Amino acid sequence: MGKSQKKKSMRRHNPMRVPDSHLPHGLAAASESSSKTNEILPIIQKMESADASERRWACVAVSNIIQNDPATRRLLQGRNVVGALITRLSDSEEEVWVEAMGALRNLCIDGGYDICAEMYNKNILTPLKAFIPKISTTLSQLLENPKTSPDSAKKIVYELAENVITTLWCLSETSNKALNAINDIQLIPFLMSFLAAKHILPLATVTSAAQCLYVLTDDNFPAIKELRTDAAYLACLLELAKSEGATNGKQKELDNKAVALSVLSAGILRNVMPIPPPSVASTLDMDKDIILPLLQPVITSISLHAISDSVQELLQRQATEPSLEKLSLKGTPQSDHKTDIERQLDSLEARLRTVQLSLEILTGVCATLPDPESDVSPDQEEDEDEDEDAEIDEAGADDAEGGDDVEMDADEPESKKSASPSFLPNLVLPLLQLIQPTALSFPPLSSPSPHPPTTSALSAVHISALECLNNIFLSLTISPPENVAKDVQSGVSVWNSIWSALQLVGTQTGTGQERRQEFWEIAVGALWGIGNVWKGAVEPHAEQVQVLMQLCDSTSDERLRVKCVGTLECLAQYPTAIEQNKNIAEYFLGLLPTAGPSRVGTEPMIQAVSALIDIYSDETLPYDVNFRQGNFTSVLASSLDGVKKAIKAIDRRKEGGNDLRRRGDLVRENLVEFIKYRKSLKL
Template structure:
């Protein structure tokens, strides 16, 4: 339980990837759902043609056929298109190699981890290893003497470099085994060269290098050390991060957007490297305050997701009236970058949305470094676990800057910037018409859907961490501003209402939003304990969510949120409904808890906290409902559940420790209430 951290095996989707689990599995179903089945076999055959023109055509055709078409991609996978394309990376014709790399890049982006893992298993690293020194040598020649090669030759090399870098970036996110293999390529100097000569190279290629470096320096010691120990690398990253927005004005829209994204990525890399050791000038800076926040906070307010959605819908409507572009023609080799104005504008919008996502991801990391209340704290003589508070948005009138913390120690570093990000975060958690795929159908524009859903999730994770810090170091002024808490509570429920509750194949991102957002609600409940009036429908939804989700973390969050609602002194009826539900989660003589050990511990702890003070108005429910007998009857079942916790499993030792505390607290609580005689 606790703050959202970046985890390599739980990172965001690759740039254009959206769930396609709504599609049936198997080649037969892929064939029936693809409109391009008849084109597959000729493409695979032409890959092996003795004519290099046909081989090039086939490589380009793969990119064109899979464009926003997961059914055709799956069908191509079934024909071993990955293995065939990797073979073409050793082709005797340079143009075939370039187009094969482009097709593999697009497969990485479209297919996500599954295809990346297949590429790694089929040893794509071997040809990539040979390309890196060749690219470096050629780029060095172009940079030193730009006139030594015609413009079209330079363009091919830049695009080829972009393709190779993007494949390496995607592989780095696939698995630790793949990451270790990429580490063996010693890419840092190679990637940093693109950043160092950013003014002489295409910004798209430089941005891809920065993205790859961002991923490689994410909790990856070899890469971090390689960058940290080079003062020139640090100075370059600082210069990119500190690039003023005014310096980007006047550029073409796509370049201006990529430049902004590049600045954000530089911030992310620097944060991955922190703390930066001397003698670097960055060692004396407050990296978060002096460098990162001045870039990240404006970034998350730079684009309205509602306006971006409206613009995409207009472009899609315009596209519907345009003649289709012939992406793959048997008569000639099409250009893989041949795109309409509408498609280029859609890409520009996605670039803006991805910049917001990157900024949110870094902000989430900043909030994750704040104090985490893992340790138990004393409260009225009882041990109370300050469990995972989730984020909540705050009212702009909340004085988070000046109010002294009610706990000892320094004010959490988030307190100075929380007011500036809460309003944007409230807007960024609200879904739009393109945020999630329609039920049982693909998205009208998968790249936009992927970017929007990632933004909503990242904004919720950022809120989660921010409000967890408030719960750890509460301030009197924030706790007193109940209107702000209610406003944020309502905003989260609006977002959940727009997200919808129906799950199923293809709707995994909706369920992910619920899993994070319910934690946000818990955070609100902790910061404004007992002050949010429970609503019958919301209580019912939380109980249904707890019953329907198998994930113990989500169940714990639901129980924690219900606990906070049950402590409202004016809601005696809601208290009874919630308590009855929590009691139903306890073990009985007939069997163990129906929700598992970790949610059981949270339910027991919640009941103890709710009824710790017999003077509260709703304690009448405890006395008249026979709750004491139910709790006493659950002690033996709780003992068995705690004893059954395997310390050897991940997190088992900590869970066992907490379980023993909850068990002891329950025994003491039952004894205390019996002594009261009420």
């Protein structure tokens, strides 16, 4: 299993804060799904009004009307609201373009990639570029003479800056084309100026700049180079990363924005590693000295079930309170139109997003452990790891639901040859708690979430925690420390805890259930890692074996099929599980290309062949009786031609084709030798 520092296809921004994949496509469908169809036309019309107050009203109304309402957002999209708002960015009245910018920013956050792509295609970068020097000049004046500037003027420029920066952040994740265009703007000095003035500017504005920097430095060399080579920038980030390091597990007593700013700063520093001298940061072990002391308390200080309960309680209160008429034409709505309950809901969502961000960074930490046999420097290994294929993902309850307690001793001295730093076991327990779903995490299609942003954030935390667990156990697979490998009870407890979560998540598939499916895909990878660390020690249960087989048969994703086969292979090696070993082996034999191509595809078939060789390489094990009684030697021999043909048909021009062909050839050679060996035993 190869390691990877980066999973380049993953982007940091949540693709859609208010998911809408469950909705049918098309204007007519959106109109039927939205309860605000009749309010759309007045908004679009007043966007073009000669009266500036009406234009401002229309811009604010867009933000109000799309809140937690994907159907109405789609309907507005169909009426070219994006193009209308971009036009308003050049409005003659400041209040209008400020509100238009706010509406565009909210559309970015709520609408995800599609709306961001539309904005890019409609040339939003031209007005955004024009705003940047204006914001810089105004901010400089405010900071030089703060007493001479009215609070209202400060508020406008701070909000405008936050909205512009957040929109740029979202756009940078839309496509490489958009990212390259944003690189050309050379935003780094502009964004760092906010972090440098962190003690003066509002925390929300500074945090938005840090979020944008975090995204821009994610595998984006121009931004990385500019930050990496500026000692002042690095010193500023280091100070911010250290500022909330000593949280002692009391995150809820701190301002979440301050914690988020520290987490983002640590993430930026990690993105730009390795840091060259003479920066102080170059002398630090970034993961050990900065990342872990900061992030471990963040992920252990939150109860997802408590947050879920709080959200449901707030929603019940909201349902009984009189609603404000946000779109009344009698009075112009305000930008800060949210009620106290809505602000509390936003605050809870923000805490979840901070935990998700922490998990993303920790997932990267766990993906870059040194190989035990390697003597290369960490810097050399970072470069080499970039070229390896990725099995490890980059980036994701209460014990009552989470299975047995896990006791992994992390205090024993670490061997120099260990691939597993002692912090890994310390992370396992909190991560297992964070994968346990709540009532709001994965609502069924028949009953949409009562608060989609919370559901989106909760499911993102579960998945990020799973990704981190996946990396931990794949890293441990490389060379399990003796104290971990011997602790079979911990392995079984972790295994059971993940299955407990899977049972609660359920197997509902279809439109709108993408997060549920993603949870399963990552969980199977984690199970494979656990099975490898404690190979032969996890007893197979018939229902779990059946679920893995059904998943392998039903999915069209060959990589997920490989994970299913790999996990089943580990279960089949429990010495005394004779019946389940037979069940799994017969399933694998059914994947071989005897009378035609394998029904699961070439890569999973190769994995199945390799698994059969591994399972039956020791003829003294109790379950080897299945091999002899089933005459598996003959079955394998009859599949040789089909295996050879399938491997020769691998397209080397496709991504990963060369590696798969090499592996296939090796497995085929091993199969030939294995058949010879089993025949020579004459059992």
